[in-house]
Amino acid sequence: MPNQDQNPKAMLDPREPLPPQAQDFARKLNKMLDGHQKDEATVAQQFEGLEGMFDLIAAGLYSLASMLVGEGEDSIRLVETAVANAEVSACSQPEEARLSGRRALVAAALNLIAARNPESLAAPAGLEHADTCIEDDDxxxxxxxxxxxxxxxxxxxxxxxxxxxxxxxxxxxxxxxxxxxxxxxxxxxxxxxxxxxxxxxxxxxxxxxxxxxxxxxxxxxxxxxxxxxx
Incomplete structure (x- = not known):
């Protein structure tokens, strides 16, 4: 999803610094995604010493999921879905892979919210400007x-x-x-x-x-x- 009108003041920190091992993790991950079967020992050898990256990715996705749908099993399943659906093989940089995972999680979370209650995210009709304490959206x-x-x-x-x-x-x-x-x-x-x-x-x-x-x-x-x- 292109990012053409981003307002950096309107977000928490979507581009927080990646850990030093992120480049190595992304390189090895792309190398593994070559369409050939890998046994467990080969996978373990490739990612030896990078276990923390898996934990970091999962924790970040779970935190976002839990804010959208609540904590618990639903958020865990959303993380699993995001990891499965993210277009990691098309990402040459770790930042691209992280954003791909985030997009996949958001899509799955919105699907889930709508499945729980189809009316909950219905587009508002005739939404009027409310007189509130804030006029800017940042x-x-x-x-x-x-x-x-x-x-x-x-x-x-x-x-x-x-x-x-x-x-x-x-x-x-x-x-x-x-x-x-x-x-x-x-x-x-x-x-x-x-x-x-x-x-x-x-x-x-x-x-x-x-x-x-x-x-x-x-x-x-x-x-x-x-x-x-x-």
């Missing part, structure tokens, strides 16, 4: 730095952040995670919803995504005030 507008949001996602405030995410309406939660965490642009988010979230989601437009993300940011700002962070 993290800075919420008064939240990227470092603060990272701490809320993975640090001591993790439980509070998860509870807040779960309290949001499904469309707002999904859009917030895609925009702020997965690093999708407004247009990419609308396209993903329309393509993967079922027939009732076909009408998603960037304007609606922008509006709901802005509302999500306003809710986040309110949470920060309640928590005494600002």
């Amino acid at each position: 993290l800075d507008a919420a008064g939240v730095s990227r470092e603060e949001l990272e701490r809320m996602m993975a640090g001591p405030d993790r439980d509070r952040m998860r509870a807040w995410l779960e309290s949001l309406p499904t469309p707002t939660r999904t859009i917030f995670v895609l925009r702020a965490v997965a690093g999708y642009s407004t247009a990419q988010t609308a396209a993903a919803l329309a393509e993967f979230a079922g027939p009732r989601a076909a009408g998603w437009k960037p304007e609606a995504v922008r509006e709901l993300f802005r509302q999500g940011l306003c809710s986040l700002a309110s949470q920060m005030v309640k928590a005494g962070i600002h």
